[in-house]
Amino acid sequence: MLVIPTAPWAHSLFDILAWASSALTGVALHRWRLREAAERLARASGPGYFTALAVGALVGAWAMGSTNTLRMAVPMLSHSIAGALAGAIVGVEVYKQMIGLKGSTGTPFVGPLAVGIVIGRWGCLFAGLPDHTYGMPTSLPWAVDLGDGIGRHPVEIYESLAMLVFLLAYLAVLRARQTWVLRRSFYVLAGWYGAQRFAWEFLKPYPRLIGPLNVFHLLCLGLVVYGCAYYRADLRRQRAAARDSALPVLRRDDEPV
Numbered sequence: 001m002l003v004i005p006t007a008p009w010a011h012s013l014f015d016i017l018a019w020a021s022s023a024l025t026g027v028a029l030h031r032w033r034l035r036e037a038a039e040r041l042a043r044a045s046g047p048g049y050f051t052a053l054a055v056g057a058l059v060g061a062w063a064m065g066s067t068n069t070l071r072m073a074v075p076m077l078s079h080s081i082a083g084a085l086a087g088a089i090v091g092v093e094v095y096k097q098m099i100g101l102k103g104s105t106g107t108p109f110v111g112p113l114a115v116g117i118v119i120g121r122w123g124c125l126f127a128g129l130p131d132h133t134y135g136m137p138t139s140l141p142w143a144v145d146l147g148d149g150i151g152r153h154p155v156e157i158y159e160s161l162a163m164l165v166f167l168l169a170y171l172a173v174l175r176a177r178q179t180w181v182l183r184r185s186f187y188v189l190a191g192w193y194g195a196q197r198f199a200w201e202f203l204k205p206y207p208r209l210i211g212p213l214n215v216f217h218l219l220c221l222g223l224v225v226y227g228c229a230y231y232r233a234d235l236r237r238q239r240a241a242a243r244d245s246a247l248p249v250l251r252r253d254d255e256p257v
Helices: 009-045 049-069 081-099 107-127 155-175 179-183 185-201 215-246
Strands: none
Touching (some): 009 107, 049 081, 081 107, 107 185, 155 179, 155 185
16 A cells, blocks of 8 residues: 555645646647647637637636535535536537537547646646545555555546556557548547546545436546547547548539649
């Protein structure tokens, strides 16, 4: 069992590190591969895009986090990165419907968001038991003691490592300039985050909502469905556009070419 030194202020420290690292990652990826995607977003999104994103993320973070913790033995308000992601998606997709914008606009956010989660989850770990993100007791050799002498699943590390795997794969594919990563990588991020988070939720002592599932299980299923459905829809649009561009242009027999 690994004894982890904890302190409530560790969460704020790692939040700052996560935000700073996300910003630096965004700048680096913009210069390396994503300048065109960012410029396309700026041209197409309009002034309300980031307002919809920010409001959706804020509402989603506190609504979903509090929905979970208000059902615990000691009710309290809280926020959640999964809720923030889902809320931002809803806010942006509603805004896009209002202005008639099709396709993914999340490509510039994929790398920064992944980096933020990789680093930020360590803040949840080092914040200890008061953070209420700890795992269930286990006797596994890598169990962590957060100050109460009980070995627990380090679910924060599980999530951080899962997102690190995604980040490394994403950078490798981005380096190869594959088409899907420039068009649909945000949908892959949403699906991957939802799937891995769904798995770790079984290792947390959160209140159950439906059978063995808690609030975040259902939220993560929604993220997986969103990622898969929107990926397929954009792929169909891409293939339809390719077919349309390949159609022969009809001309009169006497029209000079």
